[in-house]
Amino acid sequence: MSHHQRLLDSLRQAGHRLTPQREMILAIIGESQTHLTAKAILQRVRARYPHINKSAIYRTLDLLTRLGLVNPTDLGHGQIEYEIRQRPFHHHLICHNCGKITRVDESLFASLDRKLRDEYGFAADLCHFAIFGLCAKCQARTTPTRTRRTK
Amino acid sequence: MSHHQRLLDSLRQAGHRLTPQREMILAIIGESQTHLTAKAILQRVRARYPHINKSAIYRTLDLLTRLGLVNPTDLGHGQIEYEIRQRPFHHHLICHNCGKITRVDESLFASLDRKLRDEYGFAADLCHFAIFGLCAKCQARTTPTRTRRTK
DNA sequence: ATCCTTATTGCGACTAGTTGCAACAACAGA
DNA sequence: TCTGTTGTTGCAACTAGTCGCAATAAGGAT
Numbered sequence: 001m002s003h004h005q006r007l008l009d010s011l012r013q014a015g016h017r018l019t020p021q022r023e024m025i026l027a028i029i030g031e032s033q034t035h036l037t038a039k040a041i042l043q044r045v046r047a048r049y050p051h052i053n054k055s056a057i058y059r060t061l062d063l064l065t066r067l068g069l070v071n072p073t074d075l076g077h078g079q080i081e082y083e084i085r086q087r088p089f090h091h092h093l094i095c096h097n098c099g100k101i102t103r104v105d106e107s108l109f110a111s112l113d114r115k116l117r118d119e120y121g122f123a124a125d126l127c128h129f130a131i132f133g134l135c136a137k138c139q140a141r142t143t144p145t146r147t148r149r150t151k
Numbered sequence: 152m153s154h155h156q157r158l159l160d161s162l163r164q165a166g167h168r169l170t171p172q173r174e175m176i177l178a179i180i181g182e183s184q185t186h187l188t189a190k191a192i193l194q195r196v197r198a199r200y201p202h203i204n205k206s207a208i209y210r211t212l213d214l215l216t217r218l219g220l221v222n223p224t225d226l227g228h229g230q231i232e233y234e235i236r237q238r239p240f241h242h243h244l245i246c247h248n249c250g251k252i253t254r255v256d257e258s259l260f261a262s263l264d265r266k267l268r269d270e271y272g273f274a275a276d277l278c279h280f281a282i283f284g285l286c287a288k289c290q291a292r293t294t295p296t297r298t299r300r301t302k
Numbered sequence: 303a304t305c306c307t308t309a310t311t312g313c314g315a316c317t318a319g320t321t322g323c324a325a326c327a328a329c330a331g332a
Numbered sequence: 333t334c335t336g337t338t339g340t341t342g343c344a345a346c347t348a349g350t351c352g353c354a355a356t357a358a359g360g361a362t
Contacts, residue, residue: 017309017358053312093273111262121287122244136272168328168339204342
């Protein structure tokens with residue numbers, strides 16, 4: 001079953017309506033292989049359905065997030081980026097200095113997840129983390145003199 | 152040494168100028184015991200220095216963050232909240248359903264930090280995390296029927 | 303095929319935060 | 333104390349995202 005079809009079904013099954021706007025949005029998210037910003041989605045939907053409003057995009061994205069169908073991630077680019085939620089989950093290491101983004105596997109968070117459940121009874125949503133820090137290269141470069149501004 | 156003084160010194164030592172605007176902002180952050188939003192800081196500075204502009208607030212907050220003096224955290228309230236960076240660090244568990252926020256100790260992240268260093272050479276900035284999920288109470292309440300909207 | 307309920311839309315106004323630029327003012331050096 | 337450099341400010345315009353509301357239209361029921 002295609003992503004698109006799966007998204008449509010989940011939406012209907014959860015009792016939500018299937019509007020043409022939502023179908024377009026789902027189609028675009030479903031066929032995308034990468035992260036998409038709300039703006040990118042808006043532009044692509046507009047290409048085929050010029051009248052759509054940005055509110056519909058944001059509201060649909062919000063709905064899909066609440067249903068656990070997409071993951072919003074703040075990669076530090078000033079906009080939130082969305083992608084289909086799919087196992088295995090992955091997270092992102094983002095270098096403050098050079099901006100390099102490294103994908104890491106969800107397994108990294110297994111022990112944290114266990115601790116949160118055991119000690120706090122908290123069911124964490126550990127499926128779309130952005131972890132900021134310094135990559136190996138930038139540590140070497142910036143450690144000696146880290147006083148001056150980075151940006 | 153007071154927080155205020157320590158912040159002033161760090162700023163000067165890093166080669167930045169000490170403007171009246173910055174002094175006010177630092178004083179307010181230094182004497183606050185809780186998270187502060189940019190808006191709250193702006194209002195409090197305005198009380199004594201009416202002419203200050205929001206850009207100065209945001210730019211100073213940004214600078215302090217880059218210098219590692221304050222931590223910005225998105226607690227899901229629609230604004231970023233800032234607080235003095237102080238050991239021991241703490242993180243926040245935020246319940247998607249009821250909004251309850253639980254403080255947890257930084258020790259929770261020790262093994263993750265180690266793994267990131269060992270496996271990726273990545274020096275993560277694990278000092279101000281917001282982890283979303285479901286608290287124990289809300290898990291019990293929402294697990295049986297989790298189809299309908301939460302918001 | 304039609305009707306009814308109510309979820310969803312477009313719209314416009316709003317909030318949070320960012321940015322480029324000209325004017326200003328710290329502060330190092332003389 | 334004065335001066336010059338350049339970091340910092342206020343401003344205004346901008347971007348991302350949210351919200352209330354009236355109009356619209358999905359989709360279940362008849």
